Amino acid sequence: MKTILVIEDKKEVRENITEILKLAQYRVVQASDGRQGVALARSVGPDLILCDIMMPELDGYGVLHILAKDPNTARTPFIFLTAKVAPEHLRNGMNLGADDYLTKPIDNIDLLAAVELRLKKVEQMNQPVEQPGLADFLNALHQVDGCPYSTLRYSKKQILYAEGDTPANLYYIRSGQVKHVKTDASANVVITALSGAGDFVGLPGLLSDVPCTESAEVLHNAEICLIPQAELLTLLTSHADIGAYFMRLLASDVRQRDERLLKLAYQPVRKRVVEALLLVYRKFYSLPDDLVITPLGQDVRSAPFMTLSRENWAQLVGASMETVIRVLSDLRAEGMIKLSGSQITLLDIDRLTRLKH
Amino acid sequence: MKTILVIEDKKEVRENITEILKLAQYRVVQASDGRQGVALARSVGPDLILCDIMMPELDGYGVLHILAKDPNTARTPFIFLTAKVAPEHLRNGMNLGADDYLTKPIDNIDLLAAVELRLKKVEQMNQPVEQPGLADFLNALHQVDGCPYSTLRYSKKQILYAEGDTPANLYYIRSGQVKHVKTDASANVVITALSGAGDFVGLPGLLSDVPCTESAEVLHNAEICLIPQAELLTLLTSHADIGAYFMRLLASDVRQRDERLLKLAYQPVRKRVVEALLLVYRKFYSLPDDLVITPLGQDVRSAPFMTLSRENWAQLVGASMETVIRVLSDLRAEGMIKLSGSQITLLDIDRLTRLKH
DNA sequence: CGTAGCCTTGATGAGAGTCAATAGAAGTGG
DNA sequence: CCACTTCTATTGACTCTCATCAAGGCTACG
Known part of the structure; x- marks a missing residue:
């Protein structure tokens, strides 16, 4: 009343x-x-x-x-x-x-x-003004021309940002693959996350004022939009839904890392290697139909095999390269995968998924 | 114009x-x-x-x-x-x-x-209505009486939420200590984070709609404010600064986990045990002066030793309990810590910090 | 055709997990 | 207040996974 x-x-x-x-x-x-x-x-x-x-x-x-x-x-x-x-x-x-x-x-x-x-x-x-919200923001990032943000092509091994940088941009991956790595004093490296088409990269770094503690490197030629920090902050304050979206992304990041923490602590390398194979496969090579985003017309699923250096696999698993190679050889001997150089093909995904140890 | x-x-x-x-x-x-x-x-x-x-x-x-x-x-x-x-x-x-x-x-x-x-x-x-913003929100949580949220006392071992729950509240810890644990199929447990006075608990769970994948358990008697999900969402949409604050918290969570991931993958147990000792000490027993929050008048720093079960230490380190105990015995033999039952006192923090292996 | 950069396999040993038994500490109830 | 139970911490013995070092093979590319 x-x-x-x-x-x-x-x-x-x-x-x-x-x-x-x-x-x-x-x-x-x-x-x-x-x-x-x-x-x-x-x-x-x-x-x-x-x-x-x-x-x-x-x-x-x-x-x-x-x-x-x-x-x-x-x-x-x-x-x-x-x-x-x-x-x-x-x-x-x-x-x-x-x-x-x-x-x-x-x-x-x-x-x-x-x-x-x-x-x-x-x-x-x-009533909040009906501003262009999250949907428009995401759509804008996919505009082939007229995308409001500058879009760059990155090739393999290029660095988006390195540890110690103060990042100035949020990166949106239109296509390609990016790894996030963290290095310690003894040059040990873990891949903390993988990002593909449709992912945002560098958000945690932008939000804390301290310099980056991780770096991001392109794995396969990628097309990436740069969203300046200032612009991001404006978006976040003016659009509650965009803020909520990024918050969800962060929350899911936290969960994924917790998951990996648990696996890293208790699962043997063999299991972890299999998880990594499935992770990369699901992430990059077998999106469910309704999630396939093919902004540039290519169907990522058509890739017949996964290409990632043994070193990258090792960093993803959190084990030495030799160990990972041994496990991969075993899996090949058991007929679950096919190896040819750096190309890995999953032959029996069901069996891999069910694998207990 | x-x-x-x-x-x-x-x-x-x-x-x-x-x-x-x-x-x-x-x-x-x-x-x-x-x-x-x-x-x-x-x-x-x-x-x-x-x-x-x-x-x-x-x-x-x-x-x-x-x-x-x-x-x-x-x-x-x-x-x-x-x-x-x-x-x-x-x-x-x-x-x-x-x-x-x-x-x-x-x-x-x-x-x-x-x-x-x-x-x-x-x-x-x-112009956004001059509503009470972040500062007021945080202050309100510390009001002894007149705190707008219901405040409950939890005792040791009580569960705030468990894996599989659909959380309905965000928790704010006014005093006490809470651990976040994640369990896998074989009943292995890792502590993914520790929270103390002034921390928020359960944010990632609230933001994703899927049920919790981790649980939170009280370590020492705690006084905790419950902020209903609906209220939180209102706050987040109406106060950009509160949203930004939580986003920063999440970003820092992500970073902390990346850090642990790296250490878990490459550092020997001994180093990890020492890190855990220092982590708990810094988090709960030696806040820098300007950060000491003593809402109920107790000075947390006055605690002469840390109390955490060996099992908890093991879950925090990501190693078996026996191994952790052996490392602790070694450290005692080297004069860096003192053990008496579940109480651990750090005798030589400098040496522990500098410890290379 | 050579060379650099990956990938692979082998041998070895240290670190860390498991199982089992014992020693304390902390409750519990008469 | 003491005996009893129950949990928690500790130590030992053994095993096994996995990292390390080392050497050889394969592939790609100039």
């Missing part, structure tokens, strides 16, 4: 208005002079204010002037009530920021119409 | 108004009848519309009626210009939703004042 504050010194008029408003299902708060009106406006926080102009103590102009300065009441629609019909008075009130102006004797219909309209207007204003 | 659309059929009046507005540094678009006015309003998207009432083709009421229904123009302030001063006409216009009403002959000062005021009003409305 909406609350309306009526500020009017003449009791009769005030109660008459109150009665009508109450009949129309509004909650009404009455003030008999300007000073009291301001106090009530502040304490009650009405949804709309009806205010007489000519009053003792503090007149209507004064009330509006005061309330317009208070951020808590500045947005409340304010309607003047008065007998004055001279144009210059009307101007006076409107130029102070009143939203409407009812002249006495007040017609009931006019009163209710004016009140209802102003309440509706406020409601309308408070 | 603001754009103003002037809809007026009389060329002389229109150009006069245009001239004045241009002098006042507005961009002006002119329409000579209502139909054209509507078209221009839609294509140009002006910041304010001045519109005559009496016009051929489509009169001012009609223009307002149409534009008020179009979500793209409904928010644009609309000012009527007319010679009509009869109150009922004024009502007519205002009840359609006009924001002001200037009577001809138009006084330049009034025109500029009215235009400026309405533009200012829109700007004011578009």
